[in-house]
Amino acid sequence: MLRAFCRLRSGLTTCNNKTSHRAFSTTITNFSEQQQQHGEKPKQMLTENERQILDPMIRVDQSGEVGAYYIYMGQIAVLGRDKKLRPILQEMWDQEKHHLETFDKLVGDMRVRPSLLRPLWEVAGFAVGAGTALMGKEAAMACTEAVETVIGNHYDDQLRSLVQLTEKNPELKDLGKTIAQFRDEELEHHDIAVEHDARQAPFHSALKAVIMQGCKTAIWVAERV
Ligand SMILES: [Fe+2]
Numbered sequence: 001m002l003r004a005f006c007r008l009r010s011g012l013t014t015c016n017n018k019t020s021h022r023a024f025s026t027t028i029t030n031f032s033e034q035q036q037q038h039g040e041k042p043k044q045m046l047t048e049n050e051r052q053i054l055d056p057m058i059r060v061d062q063s064g065e066v067g068a069y070y071i072y073m074g075q076i077a078v079l080g081r082d083k084k085l086r087p088i089l090q091e092m093w094d095q096e097k098h099h100l101e102t103f104d105k106l107v108g109d110m111r112v113r114p115s116l117l118r119p120l121w122e123v124a125g126f127a128v129g130a131g132t133a134l135m136g137k138e139a140a141m142a143c144t145e146a147v148e149t150v151i152g153n154h155y156d157d158q159l160r161s162l163v164q165l166t167e168k169n170p171e172l173k174d175l176g177k178t179i180a181q182f183r184d185e186e187l188e189h190h191d192i193a194v195e196h197d198a199r200q201a202p203f204h205s206a207l208k209a210v211i212m213q214g215c216k217t218a219i220w221v222a223e224r225v
């Protein structure tokens with residue numbers, strides 16, 4: 001399983017760059033220097049209040065999308081040969097890739113410090129995805145149901161915060177639209193999982209509760225670290 005993780009991970013473009021904090025700092029330094037040289041207004045000038053709200057918001061969203069991306073990678077590593085399930089998992093994985101690329105870009109554009117724990121989110125995501133898939137298709141779907149429930153609610157909470165910010169800074173409307181779109185897609189993933197027998201998984205209630213609590217804990221940590 002570890003070999004599968006490393007092989008799949010090494011094939012990624014999204015996750016081979018921007019992963020280290022040092023590399024990120026270098027990128028931002030270069031970005032600022034280039035802007036100064038060209039006399040450009042820095043992108044997304046934020047007030048102190050906006051930054052206090054948006055920094056942890058973007059950091060945790062990027063981390064959540066890292067986790068989601070690797071969960072689907074883990075599920076496909078185990079269940080990828082299932083002809084019925086593969087296209088369903090692949091479509092959701094492709095959407096997670098787009099979510100992750102979007103937040104990777106937002107972290108750079110908005111000069112947000114990324115989570116220092118990205119390698120942990122990658123390994124934990126893969127382990128949860130592959131681990132539940134090894135328990136069976138229904139458990140894999142129960143994992144998706146649990147994760148997408150938490151992420152959907154989390155994006156909803158963020159959209160409520162953004163309504164107030166957007167009234168004062170209309171430039172943040174695009175961020176709200178992005179999060180609303182991703183929220184809708186996460187909820188579609190949730191519905192797909194339920195349609196594919198998530199609730200037939202062994203120990204469904206306990207499994208869902210444990211994964212949801214793990215996601216909530218990860219959100220709390222990723223906002224801060
Ligand atoms: Fe996502």
Ligand SMILES: [Fe+2]
Pocket residue numbers: 068096148185186189
């Ligand atoms: Fe999702």
